[in-house]
Amino acid sequence: xxxxxxxxxxxxxxxxxxxxxxxxxxxxxxxxxxxxxxxxxxxxxxxxxxxxxxxxxxxxxxxxxxxxxxxxxxxxxxxxxxxxxxxxxxxxxxxxxxxxxxxxxxxxxxxxxxxxxxxxxxxxxxxxxxxxxxxxxxxxxxxxxxxxxxxxxxxxxxxxxxxxxxxxxxxxxxxxxxxxxxxxxxxxxxxxxxxxxxxxxxxxxxxxxxxxxxxxxxxxxxxxxxxxxxxxxxxxxxxxxxxxxxxxxxxxxxxxxxxxxxxxxxxxxxxxxxxxxxxxxxxxxxxxxxxxxxxxxxxxxxxxxxxxxxxxxxxxxxxxxxxxxxxxxxxxxxxxxxxxxxxxxxxxxxxxxxxxxxxxxxxxxxxxxxxxxxxxxxxxxxxxxxxxxxxxxxxxxxxxxxxxxxxxxxxxxxxxxxxxxxxxxxxxxxxxxxxxxxxxxxxxxxxxxxxxxxxxxxxxxxxxxxxxxxx
Numbered sequence: 177x178x179x180x181x182x183x184x185x186x187x188x189x190x191x192x193x194x195x196x197x198x199x200x201x202x203x204x205x206x207x208x209x210x211x212x213x214x215x216x217x218x219x220x221x222x223x224x225x226x227x228x229x230x231x232x233x234x235x236x237x238x239x240x241x242x243x244x245x246x247x248x249x250x251x252x253x254x255x256x257x258x259x260x261x262x263x264x265x266x267x268x269x270x271x272x273x274x275x276x277x278x279x280x281x282x283x284x285x286x287x288x289x290x291x292x293x294x295x296x297x298x299x300x301x302x303x304x305x306x307x308x309x310x311x312x313x314x315x316x317x318x319x320x321x322x323x324x325x326x327x328x329x330x331x332x333x334x335x336x337x338x339x340x341x342x343x344x345x346x347x348x349x350x351x352x353x354x355x356x357x358x359x360x361x362x363x364x365x366x367x368x369x370x371x372x373x374x375x376x377x378x379x380x381x382x383x384x385x386x387x388x389x390x391x392x393x394x395x396x397x398x399x400x401x402x403x404x405x406x407x408x409x410x411x412x413x414x415x416x417x418x419x420x421x422x423x424x425x426x427x428x429x430x431x432x433x434x435x436x437x438x439x440x441x442x443x444x445x446x447x448x449x450x451x452x453x454x455x456x457x458x459x460x461x462x463x464x465x466x467x468x469x470x471x472x473x474x475x476x477x478x479x480x481x482x483x484x485x486x487x488x489x490x491x492x493x494x495x496x497x498x499x500x501x502x503x504x505x506x507x508x509x510x511x512x513x514x515x516x517x518x519x520x521x522x523x524x525x526x527x528x529x530x531x532x533x534x535x536x537x538x539x540x541x542x543x544x545x546x547x548x549x550x551x552x553x554x555x556x557x558x559x560x561x562x563x564x565x566x567x568x569x570x571x572x573x574x575x576x577x578x579x580x581x582x583x584x585x586x587x588x589x590x591x592x593x594x595x596x597x598x599x600x601x602x603x604x605x606x607x608x609x610x611x612x613x614x615x616x617x618x619x620x621x622x623x624x625x626x627x628x629x630x631x632x633x634x635x636x637x638x639x640x641x642x643x644x645x646x647x
Contacts, residue, residue, distance in 0.1 A: 178203070179201060179202055179203040180201075180202055180203065180222075180223055180224070180298055181202065181203045181205060181220050181221075181222035181223065181224075182199055182202035182203065182204050182205065182222060182224050182225070182226070182294065183205045183207065183213065183216055183217065183220070183222040183224070183225035183226070183227075183255075184204060184205065184206050184207065184225075184226050185207050185208075185210075185212075185213040185225060185226065185227040185228060185231065185244060186206075186207075186208065186226070186227075186228045186260070187208045187209070187228065187230075187231055187232055187235060188228070191228075191285070192206050192208075194285075194287070195226070198287045198290075198291070199291070199294065202224075202294070205220055205222060208231075208232070209231065209232060210231060210240060210243060210244040210247065213225075213227070213244055213248070214244070214247050214248070214251070217248055217251060217252050217255065218251060218252075221252060221255070222252075222255060223254070223255060223256065223297070223298060223301040223302075224255065224256045224257075224258065224278075224294055224297045224298055224301065225248065225255055225256070225257045225258065226258050226260060226281075226290070226294075227241065227244060227245065227248075227257055227258070227259050227260065228241060228259075228260045229241030229242065229245075229259055229260070229261055229265075229268055229272065230262065231244060238265075238268050241259070241272075242271075242272070242275065245257055245259065245272060245275055245276065245277060246275065249275070249276045249556075253276075253518050253520055253556070254301065254304065254305075254520065256278035256279075256297035256298075256300065256301055257272075257276070257277045257278055258277070258278055258279050258280065258281060258290070258293055258294065258297060259272040259277045259279075259280045259281075260280070260281050260282075260283060260285060261280055261281075261282055261283065262282070262283050265282075266282070269282070274555075276556050278297050278300075279293050279296075279297065281293060304520065304521050306595070318333050318334060318336075318337050319333045319336060319337075319358070319359070319362040319366075320362070320365075321355070321358040321361065321362070322355060322358055322359070322362070323499075323502060323503050323506045324496065324499050324502070325497070325498060325499060325502050325594070325595075326491075326496040326497045326498075326499050327598060328491055328495075328496070329491060329496055329499065332488065332490065332491075333362075335488065336359055336362050336363060336366070336488070337362075337366055339363060339486055339488075340362065340363050340364075340365075340366035340367035341366075341367055341368070342367075343457055344485040344486055345438070345457070345458045345459070345460070345482070345483050345484065345485045345486070346360075346363060346458075346459045346460070346484075346485070346486045346487075346488060347423075347459075347460050347461070347462075347466075347483050347484035347486070347487045347488070348360060348459065348460070348461035348462075348488050348490060349461070349462065349463075349466075349487060349488065349489045349490065350461075350463060350489065350490030350491075350492070351463050351490075351492050351536075351538055352463050352537065352538065352540070353493075353537045353538030353539050353540030353541055354490040354491070354492060354493070354538045354539060355490065355538075355539055356421065356461040356463075356490060357376065357419065357421065357461070359488065359490065360374075360376070360417070360419040360421075360459045360461060361374060361419075363417065363457075363459055364416065364417040364419075364457075364459070367457075369415065369416050369417055369457060372413075372414075372415040372416030372417075373412060373413050373414070373415070373416035373417075374413075374416055374417050374419065375409050375412050375413035375416065375417070375418050375419065376418075376419040376421060377390060377391065377409050377418070377419070377420060377421065378421045378422055379420055379421065379422050379423055379424075379425045379426050380421075380422035380424075380425035381422070384427045384430075387426075387427070387430060388429075388430055388433070388446060389406065389408065389446055390408060390409055391408050391409050391410055391430070391434070392408040392410060392411075392433070392437075392443055392444065392445055392446060393405075393406050393407045393408030393410075393411055393443070393445040393446070394406050394408075394445050394446035394447050394448075395445050395446065395447040395448040396447075397447065398445070398446045398447025398448070399446070399447070402446075402447065405445075406445075408443065408445065410437065410443050410454060410456055411443055411445075411452060411454055413454075413456045414454045414455060414456060415455055415456075416456065416457070417456070417457045417458075417459055418456050418457070418458055418459070419459045419460070419461070420458065420459070420460040420461070421460075421461050421462075422461070422462055422463070422464075423460040423461065423462050423483070424462040424463075424464035424466055424469055424475060425462075425464075426475075428474075428476075431475065431476045431479050432476070434479065435476065435478060435479045435482060438458065438479075438482045438483065439482070441453060441454055441455060441456065442454070458483065460483050460484075466480050466484075467480075492535070492538055493535040493538045493539055493542065494534050494535050497594060498531075498594045500530050500531060500533070500535060500542060501527065501530055501531060503539060503542055503543075504522065504530050504542065504546060505521075507542065507543055507546040507547075507550075508521070508522075508546065508550065508558070511546060511547060511550040512550065515550055515551060517550050517551075517553075518556065519549075519550055519553055519556060519557065519558055520556045520557055521557050521558070522557060522558050522559075523557050523558065523559045523560070525559060525560040525567040526557075526558050526559050526560045526562070526563060526565070526567075528560075528567045528568055529560040529563060529565035529566060529567045529568070530542075530563070530565070532567070532568040533565055545563045545564065545565070546563070548562070548563075548564070549562035549563050585617070585621070586621045588607065589603075589607070589614075589617050589618065589621060589623065590621075590623065592606040592607050593618070593623060600614060600615065
């Protein structure tokens with residue numbers, strides 16, 4: 177593998193010579209002035225830079241150093257800049273950190289300490305690159321608007337692909353914010369009706385006295401205020417797809433009329449006598465338990481079985497493994513472009529808070545918190561406070577060195593296992609070890625090699641009733 181590039185911005189020739197032999201694992205690039213440094217940054221795009229704040233023509237001050245730092249941040253925000261300051265100039269070092277520097281080191285430079293800082297910076301750079309690549313290419317999901325690396329959710333997306341080619345009614349069950357409308361749109365876009373209308377209506381957001389007219393339309397003079405003929409949503413969706421969101425909120429009289437429509441695909445406008453034949457695929461969704469509503473007499477059982485020839489159960493975000501972190505990075509990249517920001521990533525506290533939060537509002541809540549954080553963040557990284565989240569409380573760390581090594585090993589294996597989507601060869605390559613070695617580590621740390629701890633979606637045939645459930 178090619179050596180990582182390390183940019184040195186230092187006007188002291190003796191220190192430059194020391195740097196040249198001190199970092200044999202890096203491809204060291206030397207510059208003595210701001211102009212040379214900026215030229216090398218543009219040409220080489222180094223992941224890490226070491227920079228003295230005292231540069232000519234202001235070697236005794238810090239103005240030229242801060243100007244150089246600002247330019248590097250502007251043209252290469254991913255580069256981790258480690259500033260070197262004179263003894264006793266901690267105030268300038270902290271100011272550099274606030275301006276976007278990664279870390280600092282005081283003169284006289286301790287090479288071992290600096291090597292550790294560089295190694296940490298390189299590891300963070302690689303991690304951020306991997307996160308950016310994951311967020312920029314959520315292609316593992318076959319559905320454009322669904323970003324996931326979770327095996328169960330990916331299985332569900334593939335089921336949606338298969339169902340899109342059919343004409344059967346589909347019922348989407350899931351909590352608010354889990355992506356029901358995105359999946360309904362995918363059922364339409366991936367099927368033969370994609371060039372025809374996709375019409376969505378929220379049955380819980382329209383007053384009961386207006387909902388029938390919205391769905392079935394009305395003739396002029398059918399009721400007070402009906403001054404013209406109006407085409408309903410069902411008729412508008414002819415040849416295409418009608419998405420009935422929150423279908424559990426349909427009033428009982430409309431349930432009867434909708435059942436009749438599902439049986440013969442014929443619409444009668446309010447106040448009209450003409451029977452209008454239409455060809456509409458019905459996709460419905462709810463976050464309520466329709467079985468409970470049926471038991472309570474609030475929803476018709478015959479309508480339920482007519483609508484759910486196939487039922488898709490969408491898992492909440494809290495049950496989707498590392499999807500919260502994956503989605504956070506995806507939203508960060510998208511919102512950076514949308515709002516013209518240059519936020520580089522997340523603090524450890526923010527990442528821990530994202531992983532620990534239960535996300536009752538699911539993906540919609542995560543997106544809204546990310547919007548606020550990207551707009552309001554005052555630093556180049558998002559902290560837990562920007563997301564209005566509280567990091568998980570941690571007890572005092574176990575200082576036993578062997579235990580600490582095992583914890584670190586387990587964490588790294590877990591991350592690689594998740595990123596590889598539970599693929600042995602990919603995870604082994606990420607860790608730089610052989611597959612037998614990885615299998616031994618999985619066994620040693622109690623991580624199931626077949627991904628059995630992650631619930632996968634499966635298809636069950638309901639038998640004589642003809643109902644198929646994807647759960």
